[in-house]
Amino acid sequence: MSLEAQIRVALPPFEEQLDLSVGDGEVVAVLGPNGSGKSTLLRTLAGIQPLSGGRISLDGTIVDDPSLGILVAPGLRSCGLVFQDHLLFPHLNIIDNVAFGPRSRGMTKSLSTERARHWLDRLSVADQAGSRPSTLSGGQSQRVALARALVTEPRLLLLDEPTAALDVTQRSLIRSELRAHLGTFGGACIIVTHDPLEAAAVADRLVILEAGRLVQTGTFADVHRRPLTPFIAELMGRNLLRGEAVGGSLPLSGGPVLVAANNTHGARHAVVSPSDIVLSSERPTDATVAAWSTTVVDVALQGDCARVRLGSPDGVAALVPIADLAARHLTHGAAVWASVDPRRFDVFDPEEP
Amino acid sequence: MRAGGRQKPPLTVVVLGAITVVFLALPLVGLLLKASWSTLWTDLTSPVALDALRLSLVCSLWATGLSLVFGLPLAWLLARCTFPGKRVVRALTILPMVLPPVVGGVALLLAFGRSGILGRPIFALTGVQFTFATAGAVLAETFVAMPFLIITVEAALLGMDVRFEDVAASLGAGRWTTFRRVTVPLISSSLVAGAALTWARALGEFGATITFAGNIQGRTQTLPLAVYLALQGNENVAVALSLALVGISFLVLVALRGRWLGAVSS
Numbered sequence: 041m042s043l044e045a046q047i048r049v050a051l052p053p054f055e056e057q058l059d060l061s062v063g064d065g066e067v068v069a070v071l072g073p074n075g076s077g078k079s080t081l082l083r084t085l086a087g088i089q090p091l092s093g094g095r096i097s098l099d100g101t102i103v104d105d106p107s108l109g110i111l112v113a114p115g116l117r118s119c120g121l122v123f124q125d126h127l128l129f130p131h132l133n134i135i136d137n138v139a140f141g142p143r144s145r146g147m148t149k150s151l152s153t154e155r156a157r158h159w160l161d162r163l164s165v166a167d168q169a170g171s172r173p174s175t176l177s178g179g180q181s182q183r184v185a186l187a188r189a190l191v192t193e194p195r196l197l198l199l200d201e202p203t204a205a206l207d208v209t210q211r212s213l214i215r216s217e218l219r220a221h222l223g224t225f226g227g228a229c230i231i232v233t234h235d236p237l238e239a240a241a242v243a244d245r246l247v248i249l250e251a252g253r254l255v256q257t258g259t260f261a262d263v264h265r266r267p268l269t270p271f272i273a274e275l276m277g278r279n280l281l282r283g284e285a286v287g288g289s290l291p292l293s294g295g296p297v298l299v300a301a302n303n304t305h306g307a308r309h310a311v312v313s314p315s316d317i318v319l320s321s322e323r324p325t326d327a328t329v330a331a332w333s334t335t336v337v338d339v340a341l342q343g344d345c346a347r348v349r350l351g352s353p354d355g356v357a358a359l360v361p362i363a364d365l366a367a368r369h370l371t372h373g374a375a376v377w378a379s380v381d382p383r384r385f386d387v388f389d390p391e392e393p
Numbered sequence: 394m395r396a397g398g399r400q401k402p403p404l405t406v407v408v409l410g411a412i413t414v415v416f417l418a419l420p421l422v423g424l425l426l427k428a429s430w431s432t433l434w435t436d437l438t439s440p441v442a443l444d445a446l447r448l449s450l451v452c453s454l455w456a457t458g459l460s461l462v463f464g465l466p467l468a469w470l471l472a473r474c475t476f477p478g479k480r481v482v483r484a485l486t487i488l489p490m491v492l493p494p495v496v497g498g499v500a501l502l503l504a505f506g507r508s509g510i511l512g513r514p515i516f517a518l519t520g521v522q523f524t525f526a527t528a529g530a531v532l533a534e535t536f537v538a539m540p541f542l543i544i545t546v547e548a549a550l551l552g553m554d555v556r557f558e559d560v561a562a563s564l565g566a567g568r569w570t571t572f573r574r575v576t577v578p579l580i581s582s583s584l585v586a587g588a589a590l591t592w593a594r595a596l597g598e599f600g601a602t603i604t605f606a607g608n609i610q611g612r613t614q615t616l617p618l619a620v621y622l623a624l625q626g627n628e629n630v631a632v633a634l635s636l637a638l639v640g641i642s643f644l645v646l647v648a649l650r651g652r653w654l655g656a657v658s659s
Contacts, residue, residue, distance in 0.1 A: 113562070144564055
């Protein structure tokens with residue numbers, strides 16, 4: 041394993057506590073709500089913020105361990121850092137930006153310029169070598185930022201929301217580009233993002249943080265199928281309903297009652313996509329559907345559909361065609377019946393790995 | 394009718410504004426009218442004037458240099474670190490700006506005069522004294538002018554995105570390299586503005602210098618002191634020297650146009 045980290049660090053109002061391993065060549069996407077500790081994680085790994093406990097080791101070398109009194113400075117721990125707004129030094133031209141790392145590590149000017157040119161070439165921005173950062177497009181400046189981080193040949197690459205500063209049309213282009221560049225990077229890579237699509241496109245594995253704890257990790261498909269918390273379900277665009285299976289039935293809190301196998305007991309998660317929830321003003325006559333009565337809390341447009349948030353279970357949303365909004369009187373505060381074909385639910389035991 | 398969406402200003406405001414302009418301009422007009430232009434060159438090249446010019450230049454540049462060497466680290470500490478008594482230190486750095494310079498001079502006497510807290514041991518050990526010496530004039534100017542550098546640079550450091558320093562550190566730059574190659578270039582315009590303001594303030598220093606260092610031609614008599622003394626005897630020289638100071642100050646202002654404002658708004 042290339043990166044082994046036990047992070048223990050103050051993250052007011054709580055403490056960040058998580059264990060994380062990332063292998064060589066593995067790309068891990070870290071997702072989580074604001075203030076969940078994503079940036080703090082990056083800062084501790086980069087060495088900008090020291091740990092208060094735990095340990096970080098890179099390729100078997102301890103770079104931070106307060107109990108041993110070890111704290112390796114950021115520049116000496118072979119760790120590349122790319123911020124969301126790229127932070128190219130505005131007073132240096134592109135080639136000097138990229139040559140900054142080798143220069144600071146004591147390489148001669150001509151050698152570091154040569155190395156910088158090589159990396160600009162690899163990332164196809166060599167034609168911008170003499171430009172100022174302010175004249176670059178978002179995509180170009182991202183490539184330069186990547187070149188500046190990679191020229192020092194780090195063992196760990198940290199990307200903080202790399203495409204958040206770009207506009208939507210550029211984003212998907214840069215994302216596939218990023219995937220290609222990261223594919224050739226041999227070290228461990230951690231990419232912080234708030235965009236599950238970016239995580240799906242770029243990362244091998246997702247890590248989701250909430251309130252400073254690791255709440256779930258797995259491939260995008262895993263996490264999409266079995267989201268463990270309401271936040272993760274929402275991130276994946278799905279609804280998470282929870283219940284306790286007993287005696288052949290699974291009453292979901294605030295929602296319908298599902299049929300369960302006779303021998304199942306204990307906590308269950310039932311996940312359903314918003315487009316599988318049907319809303320109607322009358323109780324559905326079909327007895328095979330799982331139905332419950334609730335109210336409309338909020339209506340928001342999403343593409344050519346309306347996302348209708350329901351009062352119960354809290355936070356659950358249904359996706360309905362805009363035309364149905366008026367026809368079914370789906371306005372704020374309206375009483376509605378929600379129904380789902382029970383086969384559309386993904387039911388699983390959250391305790392089971 | 395509205396031009397460009399702007400209202401016609403109220404008459405009272407216009408009148409008061411105009412009075413202010415006249416109030417600010419009239420003294421300058423007075424200087425220009427009173428100047429004896431035919432003797433201006435000889436007045437400015439008289440030994441007293443030349444001594445004062447030279448001394449002013451030397452002392453103000455020294456004061457600016459000292460402010461940079463000692464003020465920059467303090468500005469950095471104030472902007473980047475937390476330490477007990479920081480608010481007191483910050484108040485202390487601004488104090489010379491609001492203190493009457495004469496009071497500053499008296500205080501400097503008590504600290505660095507021949508019988509002062511630090512002045513006495515320094516004199517006893519080395520025989521060096523600040524009073525009635527060019528070093529004293531430099532000290533007085535530094536005391537009064539340094540705050541301009543500190544607050545300008547501190548504001549720039551606070552306004553700067555510290556993540557640039559994080560990036561530099563992650564690329565392998567030590568603290569000194571980061572400071573030299575990233576921090577200083579990023580705040581360079583404020584640094585220049587702060588240094589220029591410090592220099593201009595040092596150039597115009599009067600009260601603290603005359604109180605602490607004395608008024609000796611060629612040693613502590615800078616331009617403002619020479620103006621004051623000339624006013625008692627040769628008024629033409631006083632006006633000529635004043636014009637020289639106005640000219641210098643004006644040049645600094647023009648050179649700084651935008652920079653100072655930019656530093657404040659950032």
